[in-house]
Amino acid sequence: MSLERIRLPEEVRHWHGDxxxxxxxxxxxxGEKFYSGLKEGxxxxxxxxECGRIFVPPSAYCPFCFTELTEWVEVPDEGFVYALTVAHxxxxxxxxxxxxxxxxxxxxxxxxxxxxxGGILHKxxxxxxxxAYIGMRVKAVWAPPExxxxxxxxxxxxxxxx
Amino acid sequence: MSERIKEYxxxxxxxxxLEEGLVPAFHDRPYALYAWATGVAMGRxxxxxxxxxxxxxxxxxxxxxxxxxxMFCEFCFRPTDEWAYVxxxxxxxxxxxxxxxxxxERLKEPVVIAVIQLDxxxxxIGILHKxxxxxxxxVHVGMRVKAVWKAPExxEGAITDIAYFRPLKEGERGR
Amino acid sequence: xxxxxxxxxxxxxxxxxxTLFRRRLKETGRELSFYAAKMALEQAGIxxxxxxxxxxxxxxxxxxxxxxKGEYLLDGMGGHCRPYMRVFVGGxxxxxxxxxxxxxxxxxxxxxxxAIAEEKMSSCHPHPQKAFxxxxxxxxxxxxGANLVWIFALEMMRYMSVHGVKKEQIATIAVKNKRNALxxxxxxxxxxxxxxxxxxxxxxxxPVQRLDISPPSDGAAAVVLASEHMAxxxxxxxxxxxxxxxxxxxxxxxxRDLYYPKYVEYAAxxxxxxxxxxxxxxxxxxxxxxxxFDYKEAHHAEGLMLARKGEYLKDVKDxxxxxxxxxxxxxxxxxxxxxxxGVGNPIAAAGMMKVCxxxxxxxxxxxxxxxxxxxxxxxxxxxxxxxxxxxxxxxxR
Numbered sequence: 117m118s119l120e121r122i123r124l125p126e127e128v129r130h131w132h133g134d135x136x137x138x139x140x141x142x143x144x145x146x147g148e149k150f151y152s153g154l155k156e157g158x159x160x161x162x163x164x165x166e167c168g169r170i171f172v173p174p175s176a177y178c179p180f181c182f183t184e185l186t187e188w189v190e191v192p193d194e195g196f197v198y199a200l201t202v203a204h205x206x207x208x209x210x211x212x213x214x215x216x217x218x219x220x221x222x223x224x225x226x227x228x229x230x231x232x233x234g235g236i237l238h239k240x241x242x243x244x245x246x247x248a249y250i251g252m253r254v255k256a257v258w259a260p261p262e263x264x265x266x267x268x269x270x271x272x273x274x275x276x277x278x
Numbered sequence: 279m280s281e282r283i284k285e286y287x288x289x290x291x292x293x294x295x296l297e298e299g300l301v302p303a304f305h306d307r308p309y310a311l312y313a314w315a316t317g318v319a320m321g322r323x324x325x326x327x328x329x330x331x332x333x334x335x336x337x338x339x340x341x342x343x344x345x346x347x348x349m350f351c352e353f354c355f356r357p358t359d360e361w362a363y364v365x366x367x368x369x370x371x372x373x374x375x376x377x378x379x380x381x382x383e384r385l386k387e388p389v390v391i392a393v394i395q396l397d398x399x400x401x402x403i404g405i406l407h408k409x410x411x412x413x414x415x416x417v418h419v420g421m422r423v424k425a426v427w428k429a430p431e432x433x434e435g436a437i438t439d440i441a442y443f444r445p446l447k448e449g450e451r452g453r
Numbered sequence: 454x455x456x457x458x459x460x461x462x463x464x465x466x467x468x469x470x471x472t473l474f475r476r477r478l479k480e481t482g483r484e485l486s487f488y489a490a491k492m493a494l495e496q497a498g499i500x501x502x503x504x505x506x507x508x509x510x511x512x513x514x515x516x517x518x519x520x521x522k523g524e525y526l527l528d529g530m531g532g533h534c535r536p537y538m539r540v541f542v543g544g545x546x547x548x549x550x551x552x553x554x555x556x557x558x559x560x561x562x563x564x565x566x567x568a569i570a571e572e573k574m575s576s577c578h579p580h581p582q583k584a585f586x587x588x589x590x591x592x593x594x595x596x597x598g599a600n601l602v603w604i605f606a607l608e609m610m611r612y613m614s615v616h617g618v619k620k621e622q623i624a625t626i627a628v629k630n631k632r633n634a635l636x637x638x639x640x641x642x643x644x645x646x647x648x649x650x651x652x653x654x655x656x657x658x659x660p661v662q663r664l665d666i667s668p669p670s671d672g673a674a675a676v677v678l679a680s681e682h683m684a685x686x687x688x689x690x691x692x693x694x695x696x697x698x699x700x701x702x703x704x705x706x707x708x709r710d711l712y713y714p715k716y717v718e719y720a721a722x723x724x725x726x727x728x729x730x731x732x733x734x735x736x737x738x739x740x741x742x743x744x745x746f747d748y749k750e751a752h753h754a755e756g757l758m759l760a761r762k763g764e765y766l767k768d769v770k771d772x773x774x775x776x777x778x779x780x781x782x783x784x785x786x787x788x789x790x791x792x793x794x795g796v797g798n799p800i801a802a803a804g805m806m807k808v809c810x811x812x813x814x815x816x817x818x819x820x821x822x823x824x825x826x827x828x829x830x831x832x833x834x835x836x837x838x839x840x841x842x843x844x845x846x847x848x849x850r
Contacts, residue, residue: 129321129435130313131592138578139518140296141304144481145289148302176480177487179533182501184491266302282496286639287488288473288672289480296477296575306518314591324592344708346593352703372614372711374606375659380598382580388659391603393707404707406594406603414659419614438596 146176149188155266157258159223161232163187172223172234191232194255194277195223198235202245215245221254221274241273253277319347322361328435330427334399336362342400364398366425367446371395371404373421375414390414394423394443410442422446460727464558465684465691466551466848468497469809471674474641474797477575478671482517483529486571489673489802490531493567497677498687504677505563506536510550510570512543512800512837515584518576530569543588544743544837545699546570547674547804548844552697554678555846564680571673572799581669588839590704602666604840606658608711609748613660615712616763618751620660623766624651625775626747627664630788633781634795636821639806641670641797648772651747667745670797674805676812692815695830696730696847698723704839717756717836717843724832724845725758733758734785737847738828739814741807743836744792753834754787756843786824789814804835808846815850 143151146162150173153160162174166181172191177184200219205211217240223232240248241257254274264270295301316324319335323346326333334343335358337351343362344351351358373392377385390412393404409417410426423443433439470492472478472485480488486509494500509530514522523539530537540546540553547570554568574581585601612618625648634643646664654663684691700719702709721733730736742753751765759765769775779787790796790810793803811831813819834845 129316129324131316131320131324131436132311132313133591133595134312135310135515135587136307137515137518137584139306139308139576140578141306141518141576142291142296142477142479142481143302143304144479144484146484147481148479151302175528176484177491177529179528179531182487182491182494182531184487267304283470283492286471286473287480287492288475288478288485288639290473290475291477291479291575293477301479308518312591316592320592344705346705348705352705372607372611374603374610374661375656376600376603376606377655377659378582378600378602378657380586380595380600381583382600389598391597391607393607393711402708402710406597406599406607406707408597419610436596437593 144176146174150174151266153190154268154270155264157261157264158190159193159236160188161191163189169231169233172232172236191223192225192228193223194225194253195221195235197240197248197250197252197254198222200240200248200250217243217245217248219248219274238268238271239273240275242275317349319349323347324435327437327439328433330430330433332364332366332396334362334364336360342403343398345396345399345403345405362398364396366396367451368394368396368423368443370417370419370421370423372419373409373417388414390417392417392443407437407440408442409444411444424450460559461561462559463681464555464678464694465681466676466694466812467679467684467687467691468493468677469675469812470496471639471802471806471809472672473639474670474672474799474802474806476641476668476670482522482526482571482573485573485671485673486526486529486569489571489675490529490567490569493675493677499565499677501531504531504535504565504567506557506566507532508550508554508557508566508568509537509539510541510546510568510801510805511539512541512546512572513584515587516572516574516577516581516800526571531567536563542837542842542844544745544800544804545835545842545844546801546837547806548808548833548835548846549699550801550805551676551678551694551808551846552699552844555694555697558678558680564683566678567675568678569673569675570801570805572801573671574669574799575671600658602658602661604706605746606661608752608840609660609746611711612748612752618763618766620652621648622769623748623751624648624665625769625772626744626750627651627794628772629775629780630744630747630750630792630794633789633822634791637791637796639672640791640795642668643791643795661746665747667793667798670799672797672799672802674802674809676805676808690816690850692812693849694846695849696724696728696845698727698845699842701838701842704841706839711840713762714752714756714836714843716841717753717834717845718758720843720845721757721834724847728847728849730847734760737785737830737832738826739786739789739811739824739831741788741790741792741810741831741833743804743807743834744788744794745798747794749836750788750792753836757832757834757845759785781822781824786826789819789822789824800837804833804844807833807835811848815848
């Protein structure tokens with residue numbers, strides 16, 4: 117009788133399968149404020165009464181002071197590029213037709229001193245990979261109100277401004 | 279509860295609210311594909327199933343014949359010593375009748391499952407499998423069963439090469 | 454074996470807190486953790502600044518749906534810029550979390566440690582049981598279409614078969630715990646049911662029926678642990694952790710006899726030895742064994758050596774018997790909180806809820822759930838993985 121004899125370690129069999137689950141994530145107390153704010157064309161943060169920091173995206177508690185946060189504030193939809201990267205492949209490693217720019221944007225208006233802790237990770241648009249730079253001032257380009265769904269895609273991208 | 283505690287936090291959402299989109303939510307399906315290495319012991323186990331045989335490993339120190347086979351004995355913490363075929367007949371150690379599928383979906387026809395100690399394996403060493411050709415109320419602990427194999431061309435080297443175990447008939451012997 | 458003489462310092466629980474337990478909650482895992490942690494800190498009379506280290510307990514990442522869940526939950530747990538660790542031993546996590554926090558303090562390393570357990574099972578669709586299937590061997594078990602409840606049904610059948618225990622007897626435990634839960638402000642499924650209701654309920658995986666099982670839940674619970682000298686400064690009424698124990702058995706569960714949880718007994722022996730307990734039924738005043746299924750209370754109580762093997766339900770024939778023996782006014786109160794069957798089962802938070810309950814019971818702060826025998830010694834136990842781990846904690850006033 118023929119038996120599969122394993123002569124070499126490389127011949128070890130494999131068993132194929134998957135671990136696929138569907139998820140429905142609630143947004144939470146702070147998340148619902150943030151995403152409903154996006155639908156209205158605003159970026160919302162939460163302010164800590166003790167240390168004064170404004171968290172973006174908002175949090176229901178201050179991780180430093182461990183106070184519950186109930187003050188929701190609107191923050192500017194413009195700021196500067198803190199860090200950026202150019203992607204040439206997608207999430208599955210397949211090549212992209214056009215390179216995509218992603219940046220971490222610290223939100224602030226020039227001349228306004230706000231203790232905003234955090235920022236937004238988003239796409240950069242209307243700018244080429246060679247032109248974007250750290251420190252570049254950018255502003256959100258919003259989708260029209262009727263197309264907004266309450267997700268990060270309600271901001272199409274951030275574009276450079278002077 | 280402590281009289282000092284005034285309020286317990288948490289906001290309830292009903293199933294309807296979430297499934298009908300009445301409250302905001304984010305949906306995702308992380309897609310994870312796997313090719314698990316079977317290892318030496320399971321590799322041989324699965325290959326033997328394709329040939330209609332069940333194989334275990336023996337540890338000479340404690341004398342146990344282990345199914346599913348493994349290259350180490352977890353009691354003695356030393357490598358197991360040799361392969362040992364076991365019969366495809368056995369005894370039901372415990373059983374159950376399931377009306378639930380893997381995702382908690384309701385099954386129309388129940389599935390009868392059992393932990394079966396195969397003849398040749400050490401006492402208490404059982405494997406999990408389905409029972410068939412038997413009514414749920416006829417199953418009992420201690421019942422003698424025999425494997426029903428799929429046709430050779432349908433076997434693929436999987437635990438499902440045995441379709442199920444059925445009650446052993448009078449005078450029948452295992453392989 | 455753990456030598457009580459080698460433990461460096463005594464550790465006490467000085468505060469406890471929890472959220473509501475519900476099938477699904479609006480709050481994210483982080484927010485739930487924050488609520489429970491904040492409550493425990495307030496009860497202890499301290500703030501996050503006083504906390505030296507944080508221990509997080511949370512079961513499979515697959516429930517919340519975020520990989521590396523421990524790190525994800527960190528901010529809500531007060532772990533920001535602090536020594537922080539996450540422990541995970543399936544259902545045993547809820548008691549393992551305070552045990553891990555105990556190591557932090559007993560070793561002399563830290564004085565005040567926050568231990569929080571959280572679970573958000575509602576994220577997983579269509580049902581958290583789907584995520585559970587990934588615990589099964591991909592080659593041996595999953596191809597058979599295994600559902601999580603199968604293993605409990607097989608264990609229950611074995612327990613009933615070896616000891617001759619009947620479903621009518623086991624069902625009294627569901628009646629007791631769901632009724633006890635009527636007095637728990639966070640309870641998810643408190644109810645006044647009868648043995649007949651249990652026996653008439655939908656068969657899931659025989660012999661397990663719908664009212665034999667605890668529900669999946671969202672929730673969080675927390676305790677604050679302090680070293681002896683800090684505890685005495687913070688409160689006049691510390692509850693000492695006098696014994697801890699944990700033990701695991703093999704994942705080859707089809708190679709084990711399921712009628713008795715040997716690993717729970719070994720964990721209990723470890724904890725009892727440390728606490729100096731020689732006769733558990735006499736020396737323990739209140740017990741919270743892990744009860745995700747009604748038969749599990751009996752199974753675990755025997756593993757905790759509160760009754761001989763197979764004898765937990767020996768003298769129990771109906772509802773009156775179970776309340777007389779194990780009700781709040783009974784000979785030995787068991788699961789006065791209402792257990793998982795009544796309060797809910799957010800996997801890790803459930804075990805922690807039991808630890809919180811023993812804390813409140815020993816201090817006389819359990820309100821309507823208070824057991825009347827002036828308890829001084831209590832034990833909480835959790836269980837999990839692929840029916841593998843027993844975690845035991847003995848607390849004393």
